[in-house]
Amino acid sequence: MKLTRYTDYALRVMIHLAMRRDDLASIRQIAAIYGISQNHLMKIVQDLGHAGFVETIRGRNGGLRLARPADQITLGALVRHTEGHCPLVDCAGCLIAPACDLPAIFAEAMEAFLAVLDRYRLADVATRPDALRQLFGIESIGGPAS
Numbered sequence: 001m002k003l004t005r006y007t008d009y010a011l012r013v014m015i016h017l018a019m020r021r022d023d024l025a026s027i028r029q030i031a032a033i034y035g036i037s038q039n040h041l042m043k044i045v046q047d048l049g050h051a052g053f054v055e056t057i058r059g060r061n062g063g064l065r066l067a068r069p070a071d072q073i074t075l076g077a078l079v080r081h082t083e084g085h086c087p088l089v090d091c092a093g094c095l096i097a098p099a100c101d102l103p104a105i106f107a108e109a110m111e112a113f114l115a116v117l118d119r120y121r122l123a124d125v126a127t128r129p130d131a132l133r134q135l136f137g138i139e140s141i142g143g144p145a146s
Contacts, residue, residue, distance in 0.1 A: 001113055007082040009036055010044050011125075014053065014078060018070035018126035019133060024063025033136050051081050070126060076118035 016030050027045055031038040045064060048054040055067040066073070088106040091097040126132060 001088060001110070003079065004083060006044060007079060009034070009041065010048060010078065010082045011075075012036075013041070013045060013048065013064075014066070014073070014122055015126055015132070016136070017054065017064060017066045018122045019129045019136070020065070020138075021129075022065055024057060024061075024065055026063050030064075047082075053078065053081070066122075070123035071121050073122040074118050075120045075122065075125070076114045076116075078122070079117055080114060 012034055013030055016033070017025060027038055027041050030036070031041045045054055045056070049056050049067075052067050053073060055065050057063055057065070087103060088110060089103060091100070091103055094100070097103075
């Protein structure tokens with residue numbers, strides 16, 4: 001399975017925010033670090049906000065942070081949200097679709113894939129916040145990711 005770029009960018013945002021703990025980050029800052037379009041990232045952040053993954057604070061000193069602790073966000077829930085319920089194969093119009101069991105096999109494989117991601121939390125990905133901060137070019141803040 002190949003994840004969409006949308007999911008890739010959403011995971012990057014979430015890892016960045018997990019590393020920062022409660023300190024706010026900006027879309028501009030995250031976009032610059034990853035070399036991603038601010039407009040594209042804004043759509044992703046809005047979606048993550050509506051889904052309850054990200055909290056946005058408006059105003060002069062506003063920014064983004066995780067809506068709940070990183071140890072309460074599973075990678076499976078995040079990927080399910082960003083990928084939606086799209087089957088691995090599109091059998092519409094296929095001659096053998098009425099007699100083929102491939103879609104059921106792929107559905108089972110997708111369930112197994114997501115079950116593995118459900119075992120991991122965002123906090124499991126951001127276990128080395130100091131190393132991440134160094135890669136991002138950010139001074140040490142707040143302590144380890146939670």
